[in-house]
Amino acid sequence: MGLHLSHESRAMPGPTIDLTIYENEEALLTGLRRRDPDACACLIKRFAPLVYAQAMRLLGDADEAEGVLQQTFIKACDKLDTYEGRSGLGSWLYRIATNEALMHLRQRSPRVDLDDVAETIQTDEMPQRLTPWTFDPATAALNSELRTVLEQALASLPETLRVVFVLRDIQGLSAKETAAALGLGESAVKVRLHRARLRLRELLSAYMQEH
Amino acid sequence: MTCEELIAYLSSYIDHEMDAALVAEVQEHIAHCRNCRVVLDTTQRLIVLVHDEGQRTIPAGQRRALFERLHRAFLNRPQTWDDSNAQASEGNTV
Numbered sequence: 342m343g344l345h346l347s348h349e350s351r352a353m354p355g356p357t358i359d360l361t362i363y364e365n366e367e368a369l370l371t372g373l374r375r376r377d378p379d380a381c382a383c384l385i386k387r388f389a390p391l392v393y394a395q396a397m398r399l400l401g402d403a404d405e406a407e408g409v410l411q412q413t414f415i416k417a418c419d420k421l422d423t424y425e426g427r428s429g430l431g432s433w434l435y436r437i438a439t440n441e442a443l444m445h446l447r448q449r450s451p452r453v454d455l456d457d458v459a460e461t462i463q464t465d466e467m468p469q470r471l472t473p474w475t476f477d478p479a480t481a482a483l484n485s486e487l488r489t490v491l492e493q494a495l496a497s498l499p500e501t502l503r504v505v506f507v508l509r510d511i512q513g514l515s516a517k518e519t520a521a522a523l524g525l526g527e528s529a530v531k532v533r534l535h536r537a538r539l540r541l542r543e544l545l546s547a548y549m550q551e552h
Numbered sequence: 553m554t555c556e557e558l559i560a561y562l563s564s565y566i567d568h569e570m571d572a573a574l575v576a577e578v579q580e581h582i583a584h585c586r587n588c589r590v591v592l593d594t595t596q597r598l599i600v601l602v603h604d605e606g607q608r609t610i611p612a613g614q615r616r617a618l619f620e621r622l623h624r625a626f627l628n629r630p631q632t633w634d635d636s637n638a639q640a641s642e643g644n645t646v
Contacts (some may be wrong), residue, residue, distance in 0.1 A: 373626075381626040385619060414622045418629040460559060468591045476597075491602065509604050515569075533565035542595050542601075545606065549594075 366430050373421055385414065388431055392438040398507045399442040401496050409445060413438040439512065443522060446504065460532050466539050470546035487548070494544035498537055505530055506537035553577045560598045564598060 363369040363383060372380025375464075389410060396409035414436050425434060476487075495503060506520040509530070516534075520527045553561075560590050564570045565578050582589045 376627055376629075378623070378627060381623055382619075385622045385626070389619070389622065406640045410618065411622060411625070415625050415629075418626050426572050467559060469558070469588075473590050474594050474597050487601075505583055508637060510599055513603070531563065531567075531569075538598060539559070542591070542598050545598060546594060 367373075368428070370421075370424070370426060384430070387515050388434050389414070391431060392434055395435060395438050395507075395512070396442045398492075398495060398511065399439070400445055401500070401503070402493060405445055406442075407517065409441045412441045416441070417529055435512070439508070439522070443504075446500070459536075460529065462536060462539065466536055466543075468539065468543065470476055470543055470550065472546060473551050474546070474549045476549070489546045491541075491545065494541050497544065500535050502540065504535040505533040508543070510538070553581045555581075555585060558582070558585070559591065562592060562595060566591070566599065599636055 363372060369380055369383060392413050393406055395409045396404070396406035396413075397403065400406055400409065410418060413434060417434055417527065420437075428436075476484075496505065504523065505519060506524075508514045508522060509516065514522065516527045516530045519525075519534075520530045523530070525533075558578060561570065561574065561578060565575065570578070583590055
């Protein structure tokens, strides 16, 4: 199966390349190892938006996300010769990006509000908006306005809750993996995930009521 | 089970981290409580929605410069032993 152009490739400029020139990821990898400029352009066009999105969600800062994007691809260059291709290039880059972003988070000076790390649900986090959502999630994911609302809601969460939500519900890591990545206990991960979900549900319900 | 208890257990229920007896209590509660049913349903929809959440686009003004920096960094990466070895063996076959 070829590497077909998809919507995300439009997010990056650069030379017009028929990505199907690489029959599969293995062929792309061979091109990358040979320093084929087309293979490099193909990799960046295909995966930079994915990497940037993950960095942005975790860090909530465009400059830092851009830094992570660059570091991810530079690190990928360095490790290309030892990459064994077991997980797929996208997953591999995604993992490097996540680690880079988490490193940035650890280097930040702590700005933790005690309420943000509470181990129980706060009174103001109890559900207030009780209107059903009528949309179909499968088609709603394509709605750009809703996506913007979702990204804004996510960005409004405190870092302690947002990072757990991104790793668990967007990236799909287990509670154990998330706990290990963040140096937290699994119970703290579960409580923070729950609080993040309740807050996001509330924020999105406000939008759903108006639309 | 009260509404407050159900909300406290909501994520454990969604993530299948509860024992069977508590699952039964949750199901009994939501069968009769419209509000908790809405909260459960909308939370599940949220999770489905974000799971394959669309990609954030790189700001338009930065795309070209960023692409060029990445492209250059990639092509200018230092030569490794494997690279020179691969090129040498390619040379041998010509």
